[in-house]
Amino acid sequence: xxxxxxxxxxxxxxxxxxxxxxxxxxxxxxxxxxxxxxxxxxxxxxxxxxxxxxxxxxxxxxxxxxxxxxxxxxxxxxxxxxxxxxxxxxxxxxxxxxxxxxxxxxxxxxxxxxxxxxxxxxxxxxxxxxxxxxxxxxxxxxxxxxxxxxxxxxxxxxxxxxxxxxxxxxxxxxxxxxxxxxxxxxxxxxxxxxxxxxxxxxxxxxx
Numbered sequence: 001x002x003x004x005x006x007x008x009x010x011x012x013x014x015x016x017x018x019x020x021x022x023x024x025x026x027x028x029x030x031x032x033x034x035x036x037x038x039x040x041x042x043x044x045x046x047x048x049x050x051x052x053x054x055x056x057x058x059x060x061x062x063x064x065x066x067x068x069x070x071x072x073x074x075x076x077x078x079x080x081x082x083x084x085x086x087x088x089x090x091x092x093x094x095x096x097x098x099x100x101x102x103x104x105x106x107x108x109x110x111x112x113x114x115x116x117x118x119x120x121x122x123x124x125x126x127x128x129x130x131x132x133x134x135x136x137x138x139x140x141x142x143x144x145x146x147x148x149x150x151x152x153x154x155x156x157x158x159x160x161x162x163x164x165x166x167x168x169x170x171x172x173x174x175x176x177x178x179x180x181x182x183x184x185x186x187x188x189x190x191x192x193x194x195x196x197x198x199x200x201x202x203x204x205x206x207x
Contacts, residue, residue: 058086
């Protein structure tokens with residue numbers, strides 16, 4: 001198992017998570033088109049479910065949300081994502097389950113994972129990764145996280161998505177799911193490299 005230098009985790013927490021207003025240091029922007037893997041997207045797994053979650057006000061989080069955040073016009077993460085992670089309230093989840101014929105009681109704190117017509121329920125977001133790759137995670141919470149809305153698309157704030165990814169990496173480090181651990185480790189490594197590159201460019205060239 002590869003291990004990321006803990007000092008980089010501490011630095012990224014300090015510089016990105018404790019900075020309450022990144023706009024003071026960087027030009028920030030949301031590009032909602034980056035939530036998709038391809039420019040041509042007439043068909044993709046669970047398109048209807050994703051549209052329904054978006055329609056009721058679900059907040060996109062996870063790697064797809066991080067991909068949408070740009071600092072000084074540059075992304076911190078750029079890779080193909082297999083899953084869609086949404087935070088929804090219990091009321092939203094009941095509406096989604098009714099409209100999509102998902103026969104699950106969406107209790108607060110649970111995660112409903114849907115792969116086409118199959119679904120699983122998990123007690124926590126981290127546990128949902130034990131079933132392997134799925135298309136959509138609906139993370140049921142009492143309240144929605146802070147988000148940025150563009151064209152009726154809600155993207156979780158960068159700090160929320162990044163903090164969850166760091167917590168998930170720490171959880172997976174203790175599990176036997178090496179593939180998932182390495183995926184999130186690669187994500188954090190790319191985020192750290194890109195963030196330092198953006199920061200150094202700003203310091204060196206005033207961008």
